[in-house]
Amino acid sequence: xxxxxxxxxxxxxxxxxxxxxxIDGIDSxxxxxxxxxxxxxxxxxxxDKSIRIWLKRDTGKYWPSVCHYTDRVPTCMFHQPDSRRxxxxxxxxxxxxxxxxxxxxxxxLIKQYQAHMARITNVYNSVEHxxxxxxxxxxxxxxxxxxxxxxxxxxxxxxxxxxxVFDTSSKHCFVGDDNGKITFLKLTESGCxxxxxxxxxxxxxxxxxWDVDRKFLFSGSFDKTVICWDIGGKKxxxxxxxxxxxxxxxxxFMNKTHQLVxxxxxNFIVIWDMDAKRQENPQWHESDSCEYCKKPFIWxxxxxxxxxxxxxxxxxxxxxxxxxxxxxxxxxxxxPMLGHEFEVRICCECGPKITNAEKTPLAQFYDCKHSIVxxxxxxxxxxLLTVGLDRVVKVWDMKSIIV
Numbered sequence: 296x297x298x299x300x301x302x303x304x305x306x307x308x309x310x311x312x313x314x315x316x317x318i319d320g321i322d323s324x325x326x327x328x329x330x331x332x333x334x335x336x337x338x339x340x341x342x343d344k345s346i347r348i349w350l351k352r353d354t355g356k357y358w359p360s361v362c363h364y365t366d367r368v369p370t371c372m373f374h375q376p377d378s379r380r381x382x383x384x385x386x387x388x389x390x391x392x393x394x395x396x397x398x399x400x401x402x403x404l405i406k407q408y409q410a411h412m413a414r415i416t417n418v419y420n421s422v423e424h425x426x427x428x429x430x431x432x433x434x435x436x437x438x439x440x441x442x443x444x445x446x447x448x449x450x451x452x453x454x455x456x457x458x459x460v461f462d463t464s465s466k467h468c469f470v471g472d473d474n475g476k477i478t479f480l481k482l483t484e485s486g487c488x489x490x491x492x493x494x495x496x497x498x499x500x501x502x503x504x505w506d507v508d509r510k511f512l513f514s515g516s517f518d519k520t521v522i523c524w525d526i527g528g529k530k531x532x533x534x535x536x537x538x539x540x541x542x543x544x545x546x547x548f549m550n551k552t553h554q555l556v557x558x559x560x561x562n563f564i565v566i567w568d569m570d571a572k573r574q575e576n577p578q579w580h581e582s583d584s585c586e587y588c589k590k591p592f593i594w595x596x597x598x599x600x601x602x603x604x605x606x607x608x609x610x611x612x613x614x615x616x617x618x619x620x621x622x623x624x625x626x627x628x629x630x631p632m633l634g635h636e637f638e639v640r641i642c643c644e645c646g647p648k649i650t651n652a653e654k655t656p657l658a659q660f661y662d663c664k665h666s667i668v669x670x671x672x673x674x675x676x677x678x679l680l681t682v683g684l685d686r687v688v689k690v691w692d693m694k695s696i697i698v
Contacts, residue, residue: 312696318687318689322343324684328340332376336360339688343364344368361400367389370415384410389409390418415430416458428468430470436450438482457499467481471514474499477500512526522536540559541561545558558669562665562666573633584598590602593606665681668683669682
């Protein structure tokens, strides 16, 4: 009799994040928030031009210890807890640098950067290089010195630059845009050097994350997919992660556990196991006729005339890439090894061949009951903060899942 092998992933799928705090009744839209490490609190920016620091009181309720108003609407933020610096980007292209008080009861403006000519979409501070990096609707990426607020370099993206991620050790920067392209740059003390352009997404890229150890780049998009790019392998390998039914707004990679968290407007948090064995999606075949029944596709006028038949609509098998018609691809199955956590179309040849290993789920799904626009993570406590379109902020204990 065969021995039973317990897969620890089965036990994980039975666990759920625990909602430990819910902050509602906020009087304006929360655009983004950052959880305070090892503190019961968070920093938020709101569309009423406010910057707020929320702390949990003895009553168990969260109240702002700071409510500071700017002249323009803040669009994104970056909190550097070690240096107690807070960078707030505005819709006019400026970046404000604040010093955060040790008791989180005040913020003090210490510097202003004239970074862009239009709304800033993402901002990041590299303490190691004394740089503040930013992207903007003016179609530029730029980075400035935090010592003198002077521009170090910039790069024209030729499209609205939407997000960025930076690797400190290599000084590589990746910039996403609203055409679904990622621009790969090398930053130096004298400017930017273009390395490559990465094209796979079909819609705007909303967020990026970086695996420091394996040099994997993760990109989340409005096309509802996450793509893992193996930058360190230098072979152009990519892995698709399809587990959302609406636009992806935020992704976080956990370097200690090699898990990726994605949040979407579909209300779901998805935890992806990035240590699992994965395969690239097959290249889609090109053909004028179905590869199995040989019936012509709708553009194959010659084939339709010769066979005296109406052309078929072309589809593709997600497992082998074969060009097929609907009659030859009736089966639907999930293939997590290829990144398809939902059921997808496969051909009549692949249906009988697919194995249980290929169908084993490699992601966990959790309904957080609000449409996510932003996430933040405290790696020490394993607390995840989610911001929703419903003006609600939730704090989740992820200890049972992030292992």
